[in-house]
Amino acid sequence: MKPNIIKSKKILIVGLKDNLSFMTNAQGTGNLARQFMPKRNQILNRVGTEKFSIQVYDAFDLSQMTPSTVYEKWVGVEVSSFKTIPEGLETLTIKAGNYAVFNYKGKPEGFLEAWQYIHTKWLPNSEYKLDNRPHFEKLPDDYHPSNPEVEEEIWVPIK
Numbered sequence: 001m002k003p004n005i006i007k008s009k010k011i012l013i014v015g016l017k018d019n020l021s022f023m024t025n026a027q028g029t030g031n032l033a034r035q036f037m038p039k040r041n042q043i044l045n046r047v048g049t050e051k052f053s054i055q056v057y058d059a060f061d062l063s064q065m066t067p068s069t070v071y072e073k074w075v076g077v078e079v080s081s082f083k084t085i086p087e088g089l090e091t092l093t094i095k096a097g098n099y100a101v102f103n104y105k106g107k108p109e110g111f112l113e114a115w116q117y118i119h120t121k122w123l124p125n126s127e128y129k130l131d132n133r134p135h136f137e138k139l140p141d142d143y144h145p146s147n148p149e150v151e152e153e154i155w156v157p158i159k
Contacts, residue, residue: 001117003100005128005158011094013052014043014085015076023067029053030145032075040077042086047078049141054092056134062119074134094134100126102154108145111152118156126158133157 054074
């Protein structure tokens with residue numbers, strides 16, 4: 001897996017969030033998505049068609065993380081402004097900065113292996129350091145975890 005290095009502009013997100021751990025991620029993300037998906041069509045100023053799956057860590061230190069490490073999980077879409085936010089949804093601003101963007105295509109259960117490769121092999125052997133900004137995945141509009149082969153972009157903040 002080789003990334004594209006992209007300088008991202010500020011990204012405005014409207015969605016839902018919850019505090020999850022690595023142990024509760026699958027079920028918790030599914031619950032967030034089921035709550036969010038019926039509301040996404042109420043968002044009038046969407047940018048693009050992708051959905052975002054976002055992780056906000058207090059401090060990302062793989063050596064200190066355990067299955068019970070808690071982080072803020074978001075499911076949402078990009079918007080052009082926060083002028084009109086449907087009731088029950090929240091906002092998140094992802095600061096501009098560099099990202100290593102990996103294209104993942106494969107079985108949903110293979111995502112963890114790709115994620116581990118990025119953080120344990122690629123990043124330590126690259127010229128980059130992890131930046132303290134949200135990590136996220138961009139998912140196509142037709143993404144569904146039951147698909148036997150999914151495609152998504154894995155965005156890792158770097159400096």
